[in-house]
Every structure is written in structure tokens, then in C-alpha cells.
Amino acid sequence: MDHRINQQIDFIITLDKLKHIQRRSYLISGDRTENSAEHSWHIALMAMLLAEYSNESIDLERTIRMLLVHDIVEIEAGDTYCYDDDDRLEQRKREESAADKLFGMLPEDQAIKLMDLWEEFDAGETPESRFANAMDRLMPLLQGYYSSGKAWVENGIHRSQVVERNEPIEQGSESLWEYAAGLIDNAVQMGWLAK
Numbered sequence: 001m002d003h004r005i006n007q008q009i010d011f012i013i014t015l016d017k018l019k020h021i022q023r024r025s026y027l028i029s030g031d032r033t034e035n036s037a038e039h040s041w042h043i044a045l046m047a048m049l050l051a052e053y054s055n056e057s058i059d060l061e062r063t064i065r066m067l068l069v070h071d072i073v074e075i076e077a078g079d080t081y082c083y084d085d086d087d088r089l090e091q092r093k094r095e096e097s098a099a100d101k102l103f104g105m106l107p108e109d110q111a112i113k114l115m116d117l118w119e120e121f122d123a124g125e126t127p128e129s130r131f132a133n134a135m136d137r138l139m140p141l142l143q144g145y146y147s148s149g150k151a152w153v154e155n156g157i158h159r160s161q162v163v164e165r166n167e168p169i170e171q172g173s174e175s176l177w178e179y180a181a182g183l184i185d186n187a188v189q190m191g192w193l194a195k
Contacts, residue, residue, distance in 0.1 A: 004107050011105045017075045024081045024155070025140040030147040036074045043067050043135040050135070053175040056127035062117075063128040067135060069114050070121040073098035082140065082165050083157055092122075124171070134172030138180060141166055145183045149192020158194040159184060 021036040034042075044067045051060050071079075076098030080091045099118055103111045120129050141162070144152050152162070162184050170177035187193040 007105060007107050008110070011102070014075065014102065014105065015072065018072060021071075021074045021079050023079045023140075024151055025143045026147045026150045028143055028146040030150045033151075034143070036071045036079055039139065040068055040071050043132075043139050046135045046139060047132065050173070050176065051131070053173045054127065054131045055171070055173055056130070058127045058131050063132050066117045066121045066128060066132045069117045070132070070136070072102055072114075073118065076101055081155075083155060083161050124168070130168075131172040134169040134176055137166050137169050138176055141180050141183060145187055145192070149187055149190065152187070152193050156194065159188050162187075162193060 015037075018037040018040070019035050022033050023036060023039060024033060025039070026033050044064045047063050047067055048060065051058060051063070073095040077091070077094040080094075099115060103114045103118070105111075106114065120126055121132055122129075124130055124133050144150075144162070151157070163181075166180055166184070167177070169180055184193065188195060
């Protein structure tokens with residue numbers, strides 16, 4: 001069998017491991033936490049549905065590709081809970097090492113393309129990456145709110161933490177940040193977020 005096909009299939013098989021990376025965000029039903037593959041799928045669909053609210057014109061296909069690629073590194077690096085300040089200190093180092101290893105499994109041309117998308121997402125300097133980052137932050141916020149704050153309550157999360165984490169939504173979409181800010185205020189009123 002062709003070496004290129006073997007590299008691609010090996011990578012595809014490895015991607016299955018993303019389904020086993022558990023996140024701290026609960027499904028909206030509140031009965032279990034989601035995995036990273038579910039998260040990536042959900043935010044890619046969100047981008048497709050909410051692209052009209054982007055502050056800037058975006059290449060939607062590129063944005064979706066970015067969203068599908070950005071969490072692949074969690075196969076090796078694990079998920080970093082967004083409110084765990086200590087774990088976030090080492091996050092970039094772990095993820096860079098994981099990106100080199102995982103994307104390095106692919107033929108060089110594809111490895112470069114996926115690495116470029118991953119780095120673009122992380123840098124947040126393009127309209128596509130700003131909107132992709134907005135989607136990546138908005139979905140856990142929606143899950144937090146519509147699960148009656150389950151993960152927030154369990155982890156003693158305060159309003160200020162949720163605001164700090166989610167304010168960058170505004171860089172991708174002012175409209176979606178306005179919507180998100182309303183949810184945060186309501187969550188405090190409901191007692192799901194500490195003041």
C-alpha cells in the first residue's frame with residue numbers, strides 16, 4: 001500500500017482517540033460531560049449557523065476547518081479546563097509538543113496545512129480565527145447556562161471568571177457577546193454563578 005495513504009489512515013485512526021478526551025463542560029441535558037470530538041463538531045456547526053454575526057467578512061470554510069483541527073492536540077495534551085489557572089500555565093507547551101507529534105504523522109504537505117490552521121486559531125489575528133475563537137468560547141457558555149450552571153456550581157466559578165474567559169467573543173462578534181453577557185447576568189440571578 002502507498003506510504004502516503006498509510007500515513008493518512010494512521011492519522012485518521014489516531015483521531016478516534018479525541019472521542020475519549022473528556023471535557024468539564026456538561027451536555028445541556030446535564031447527564032454527562034462532553035468529549036472533545038463532540039465539542040469540535042458542535043462548534044463547527046455553530047460557525048456555519050452563526051457566521052452572519054461575525055464582525056468581519058470571513059471565509060467560512062476556512063473557519064470550519066480551523067474549528068475541526070484546533071482541539072486535535074488534546075489527544076496528546078489532554079483538555080485544559082478554562083478556569084484552571086495552574087493547568088493553563090503549561091497548556092501551550094503541552095499543546096505545541098502534541099501538535100508536532102500528531103500533525104507530524106501526516107504527509108508533509110498536509111502536516112503543514114493542519115499546523116498552519118492550528119497556529120492561526122491560537123494566534124487569533126485573522127477574522128476567521130477571531131470568529132472561530134468566539135465559537136469555541138460561546139458553546140461552553142451555552143452549555144453552562146442551559147445545564148442550569150452544573151459545571152459552574154460544581155467548580156465554584158464566579159461571574160468575573162466567566163466574563164474574563166468569554167469577553168474575547170466580542171472580537172469575533174459583538175452581537176454574540178451581547179447575547180452571552182445577558183446569559184452571564186441571568187446565571188448570576190439564578191444562583192448558578194457566584195458574584
